[in-house]
Amino acid sequence: MPPPAIQMTGIDKRFGAVHANNAVSMTVEKGTVHGLIGENGAGKSTLMSILYGFYAADSGTIAINGKPSLIRTPADAIHSGIGMVHQHFMLVETFTVVENVMLGAEGGVFTARGASAVRAKLRALSHAYGMDVNPDAVVCELAVGELQRVEILKALVKGADILILDEPTAVLTPGEVDTLFVLLRRLADEGKTIIIVTHKLKEIMAVTDRVSVMRRGAMVGTVETRNTSPADLAELMVGRRVMLTVEKGPANPQGVVLDVKDLTVRDARGTVRLDHATFQVRAGEIVGIAGVSGNGQSELLETIAGIRKPAGGTISLNGTMLDCGGGDDPTALRARGLRHVPEDRHRMGLVKQFEAAESAILGCSDEPGFGAGPFLDRDAVLADCIRKMASFDVRPADPTLRTALFSGGNQQKIVLAREIERDPRLLLIGQPTRGVDIGAIEFIHKRIIALRDAGKAVLLVSTELDEVLALSDRVLVMCGGKITGERRPEDTNEQDMGLLMAGVSSDAPKVAA
Amino acid sequence: MSAKTAPVWLTAGVVPLVNVAVAFLAAGLVVALIGENPVEALQIMLRGALGSQYGLGYTLYYTTSFIFTGLAVAVAFHAGHFNIGGEGQALMGGLGAALVALSLPFLPWPLLLPLCVLGAAAAGAAWVFIPAYLQAHRGSHIVITTIMFNFLAATLLVYLLVGPMKMAGSMAPETARFVPAATLPLMNQMAAWFALTITRTPLNLSFIFAILAAVFVWVLIWRTRLGYAIRTVGANPDAAVYAGISPRRITVIALLISGGLAGLMATNEILGVQGRLINEFTAGAGFVGIAVALMGRCHPFGIVLAAMLFGVLYQGGAELAFDKPKITREMIIVIQGFVILFAGALEMMFADRIAALYARLTGKVVAA
Known part of the structure; x- marks a missing residue:
C-alpha cells in the first residue's frame, strides 16, 4: 500500500483567542476524492490554508506521500505537488487561457517559449482527462464551468498531484456540477488526489470516497462515504440532530404586494442584464428565484430595492406604481414597507469596519428613535442592537464588537434582524444562508417562513437550488436575464430545474405550438 | 481569520x-553627518519649542494652523477622499476673511468678527466645491483636482494682491490693514483682561477656535447622523447606496466641511496675526495637515497631539537654525x-x- 498522499498530524493554529485548529490530524489516501466539511468557523479553511502554505501552523507536521514536508509558502506547496482551486477564480479576465496558465512560468523575458510549452502541456492534459478548453479563448468570454476547468488545468500544468477545491460547485448549474464530478472521479482514477471543501452534504455523498468532518477547530471524524448519510454528517458537523428539511404549512396567498411588469435593466455598458421580467408576489407567499449566479437575479433584487435604475418596465408596490430611479430611492421604499436583505452582506449589507450596533442601523440611521435632530443617540443605538441580538440569538451579543469579527452566520443574523424586525410588507432576501452554518440556516429558514405566515410577501433569491425549492411556494427560474419558467416546488425535480437554469426551456414545444 | x-x-x-x-x-x-551633536540639537529644539513662554506661544501658534488643516484632511478622509488641497482652500479662506473685513469695516466687532470667520470658512468651502462636484458626479479624482486648485488659488491670490486688492501706494503684495474690529485678540491681550501677564507671541484666539473645531469634528463624525453617513460612504460606498445614503451628496458635503475647516486656518494667520491679507501666508500648513491627519489617525484628539508635534518641530527647528x-x-x-x-x-x-x-x-x- 502506498503511503497516504497527505498526512497532517497534530496541526495547531491559534488566532488570538480563537483556537482555529486544535490538534487536527487528517489523512488522505492517494487516488481518492476526499471531502472536508464543517460549519463556518469550524477551521476547514484554516486547515487547507496551512496545507497550501498561506499560514504556518503553530505546531504539527505535514507529510506528502510519506515524506515530511515543510510548507511555508504557496510556492512550497506547489513544489510539493499541491494545487488549489479557489472558490473565487484567480484569473486575469482579459488574458487568454494560455496566458493565464503560464502566469508565474513565463520562461524568461520573452513569452513565446513559455507559451508554447504551456500550450503543449495543456493539449496533453486536455486529452488525458477529457477537458475540452480552447487555449486561445479570452477568459472573460468563457462560461463559469469552463473557468473552473482553466483553474484546474492551471494547477495540473504546475504539476499538481493533489488538488484542493474550495467550494467548487457554488457557481455551477446542476449540469455543470455533474460534469465537474465526472472530471474529478477521472482525475482520482488516474492517481490524482482530490480534496473538496464544501458545506453541501449532497455533493459530499455524490462524489467523495471518504469524508472528514470538523467542528469548532477539531477533527470530529473521518468516515467512509458509503457508510454514512447526510443526516449523520450534519449531526457530526453541528453536534446535535439537525432538521435538514424545512417544515412549513401550505401558503395562504392574499392580495398582490409586488407587481413587476416587463422590467428591463441594462448595465453601465448597455448590456441587457434583466430582460422583460414580469411576475407578482402576493402577501403570505414566498416566491423564489432560482438560477445560476449572475443571470440577472442580483439586478432584479437591486432594481426592486431602488438601488438600480431600470431601462424599462414598471414596478408596483401595494398597488402604487413606483418612481424607479427617481423619488423612490431605498429610503423612500423603506418607508413604504419594503425591506431588503442584500445578496452580499459584505459588499452591501454591512460595514465591516463598524461596530455591530452601527451596522445594525444601516439604512435606518435617520429614524427618530435613534436620536434627536441631527444627532445619533449612541445609547439608543446600542440598546436597539442588544434587543435585536437577543431576538436573533446573535453571538457574541456584544454590540460594540467590530462587525468583521462576527462569524458569517451571526453577521447574516444582524442583517436579518435589522430588516425583519421593522415589520416589512415586502421582504426582498438574497442568498439568506450564504456562508451561514447549518444551525443558523435552520433558524433563518424558520424566521422567513414565520414572516410568510404573518402575511408578509417574500421574494427570495438563492443560488442554492435546494434552498429555493424548500422555502418557496412558487419558483421562478432565471437564465440570461430572462425568466425561463415558473414551477411549484412539488411539481418539479432537479433535472427540470437544471434545464430551465441552463435556458433550455422544457416549455419550448408548447410555446412553438 | x-x-x-x-x-x-x-x-x-x-x-x-x-x-x-x-x-x-x-x-x-x-x-551627526554634518558634524553636529544630535543630542544637543534635540535639546535645543525642545527647549526652543517648549522651554519658555515665548517658545511655547510660537509652538501653539503653529499648532493652531495644523489643527485646522489636519481636521480638514481627516473629515474628507472619513468620507473616503483625500483632500490635498488644504493649502489652496486656506489661501482662499484668507481671501474670504479679507473681503469681509475690507468691505464691511463700519460694522461693530461682534458682527464683523464672526462674519470674517464665517467668510474664511465659506471661501475655503467654496474653493473645494468644484473639485468635490467633479469627484462626486464625474469621477474626476479629487487628488488631481485639488492639487491643481492649489496652484489656481496661489496665482489668483498673487493677481489680486498685486492688482485689485493691493493697498494704494504700497510696494508690497498685500492689502490694507483691517480695522481692529476685524482682528482676533492675541493671547497676551486676552490674558491681560484677566490681569495676567504672558509674553507677547503670535498665539491668538484662533487657538481656542481650533480646539472647538476639533470638538466639533468629533461630535460630527461620531455622534451625528451625517457623520454616520460620511463614515458609511467612506468605508463602504455600496452599503451606503443600499442604505439610501447618496455617496455623491455625502462626498460633496464632507468635502465642503473639509474645505471650510481648511479655510479657517486663515483665522490664525490673517485675522489673528497679520491683520491684512498677504501672499503665501499658509507657508505649507495645508500640506503639513496631511501628515498631521495621518499621524493623528484622523481622530480629532490624535490630530491635536500630532499638530502639537509639528508645532514643536516648526518652532524648535527655527530655534535650532538660529543657534x-x-x-x-x-x-x-x-x-x-x-x-x-x-x-x-x-x-x-x-x-x-x-x-x-x-x-x-x-x-x-x-x-x-
Missing part, C-alpha cells in the same frame, strides 16, 4: 510614538520630512511587528 484587533493604546499610542522616535533617529544621523548656523533652515525641512515619511507614508511599517511583539508578551495573537 484575518481581522483581529490590537488594543487601541497600542495602535494609536505606541505605534505613532515608535514612528516619531525612528524619525528623530534618522534625523539625528543626518545631524547652529551649520544646521540651516533646509536641514529643518529635512527633519520634518523624516517625521512625515515615518509617521505618514511609512505609518504601518512597524505596526505589524509591534503587534506581534505585544502578542508574544501577552500570549495573545493580534494584528493591527
Whole structure:
C-alpha cells in the first residue's frame, strides 16, 4: 500500500483567542476524492490554508506521500505537488487561457517559449482527462464551468498531484456540477488526489470516497462515504440532530404586494442584464428565484430595492406604481414597507469596519428613535442592537464588537434582524444562508417562513437550488436575464430545474405550438 | 481569520510614538553627518519649542494652523477622499476673511468678527466645491483636482494682491490693514483682561477656535447622523447606496466641511496675526495637515497631539537654525520630512511587528 498522499498530524493554529485548529490530524489516501466539511468557523479553511502554505501552523507536521514536508509558502506547496482551486477564480479576465496558465512560468523575458510549452502541456492534459478548453479563448468570454476547468488545468500544468477545491460547485448549474464530478472521479482514477471543501452534504455523498468532518477547530471524524448519510454528517458537523428539511404549512396567498411588469435593466455598458421580467408576489407567499449566479437575479433584487435604475418596465408596490430611479430611492421604499436583505452582506449589507450596533442601523440611521435632530443617540443605538441580538440569538451579543469579527452566520443574523424586525410588507432576501452554518440556516429558514405566515410577501433569491425549492411556494427560474419558467416546488425535480437554469426551456414545444 | 484587533493604546499610542522616535533617529544621523551633536540639537529644539513662554506661544501658534488643516484632511478622509488641497482652500479662506473685513469695516466687532470667520470658512468651502462636484458626479479624482486648485488659488491670490486688492501706494503684495474690529485678540491681550501677564507671541484666539473645531469634528463624525453617513460612504460606498445614503451628496458635503475647516486656518494667520491679507501666508500648513491627519489617525484628539508635534518641530527647528548656523533652515525641512515619511507614508511599517511583539508578551495573537 502506498503511503497516504497527505498526512497532517497534530496541526495547531491559534488566532488570538480563537483556537482555529486544535490538534487536527487528517489523512488522505492517494487516488481518492476526499471531502472536508464543517460549519463556518469550524477551521476547514484554516486547515487547507496551512496545507497550501498561506499560514504556518503553530505546531504539527505535514507529510506528502510519506515524506515530511515543510510548507511555508504557496510556492512550497506547489513544489510539493499541491494545487488549489479557489472558490473565487484567480484569473486575469482579459488574458487568454494560455496566458493565464503560464502566469508565474513565463520562461524568461520573452513569452513565446513559455507559451508554447504551456500550450503543449495543456493539449496533453486536455486529452488525458477529457477537458475540452480552447487555449486561445479570452477568459472573460468563457462560461463559469469552463473557468473552473482553466483553474484546474492551471494547477495540473504546475504539476499538481493533489488538488484542493474550495467550494467548487457554488457557481455551477446542476449540469455543470455533474460534469465537474465526472472530471474529478477521472482525475482520482488516474492517481490524482482530490480534496473538496464544501458545506453541501449532497455533493459530499455524490462524489467523495471518504469524508472528514470538523467542528469548532477539531477533527470530529473521518468516515467512509458509503457508510454514512447526510443526516449523520450534519449531526457530526453541528453536534446535535439537525432538521435538514424545512417544515412549513401550505401558503395562504392574499392580495398582490409586488407587481413587476416587463422590467428591463441594462448595465453601465448597455448590456441587457434583466430582460422583460414580469411576475407578482402576493402577501403570505414566498416566491423564489432560482438560477445560476449572475443571470440577472442580483439586478432584479437591486432594481426592486431602488438601488438600480431600470431601462424599462414598471414596478408596483401595494398597488402604487413606483418612481424607479427617481423619488423612490431605498429610503423612500423603506418607508413604504419594503425591506431588503442584500445578496452580499459584505459588499452591501454591512460595514465591516463598524461596530455591530452601527451596522445594525444601516439604512435606518435617520429614524427618530435613534436620536434627536441631527444627532445619533449612541445609547439608543446600542440598546436597539442588544434587543435585536437577543431576538436573533446573535453571538457574541456584544454590540460594540467590530462587525468583521462576527462569524458569517451571526453577521447574516444582524442583517436579518435589522430588516425583519421593522415589520416589512415586502421582504426582498438574497442568498439568506450564504456562508451561514447549518444551525443558523435552520433558524433563518424558520424566521422567513414565520414572516410568510404573518402575511408578509417574500421574494427570495438563492443560488442554492435546494434552498429555493424548500422555502418557496412558487419558483421562478432565471437564465440570461430572462425568466425561463415558473414551477411549484412539488411539481418539479432537479433535472427540470437544471434545464430551465441552463435556458433550455422544457416549455419550448408548447410555446412553438 | 484575518481581522483581529490590537488594543487601541497600542495602535494609536505606541505605534505613532515608535514612528516619531525612528524619525528623530534618522534625523539625528543626518545631524551627526554634518558634524553636529544630535543630542544637543534635540535639546535645543525642545527647549526652543517648549522651554519658555515665548517658545511655547510660537509652538501653539503653529499648532493652531495644523489643527485646522489636519481636521480638514481627516473629515474628507472619513468620507473616503483625500483632500490635498488644504493649502489652496486656506489661501482662499484668507481671501474670504479679507473681503469681509475690507468691505464691511463700519460694522461693530461682534458682527464683523464672526462674519470674517464665517467668510474664511465659506471661501475655503467654496474653493473645494468644484473639485468635490467633479469627484462626486464625474469621477474626476479629487487628488488631481485639488492639487491643481492649489496652484489656481496661489496665482489668483498673487493677481489680486498685486492688482485689485493691493493697498494704494504700497510696494508690497498685500492689502490694507483691517480695522481692529476685524482682528482676533492675541493671547497676551486676552490674558491681560484677566490681569495676567504672558509674553507677547503670535498665539491668538484662533487657538481656542481650533480646539472647538476639533470638538466639533468629533461630535460630527461620531455622534451625528451625517457623520454616520460620511463614515458609511467612506468605508463602504455600496452599503451606503443600499442604505439610501447618496455617496455623491455625502462626498460633496464632507468635502465642503473639509474645505471650510481648511479655510479657517486663515483665522490664525490673517485675522489673528497679520491683520491684512498677504501672499503665501499658509507657508505649507495645508500640506503639513496631511501628515498631521495621518499621524493623528484622523481622530480629532490624535490630530491635536500630532499638530502639537509639528508645532514643536516648526518652532524648535527655527530655534535650532538660529543657534547652529551649520544646521540651516533646509536641514529643518529635512527633519520634518523624516517625521512625515515615518509617521505618514511609512505609518504601518512597524505596526505589524509591534503587534506581534505585544502578542508574544501577552500570549495573545493580534494584528493591527
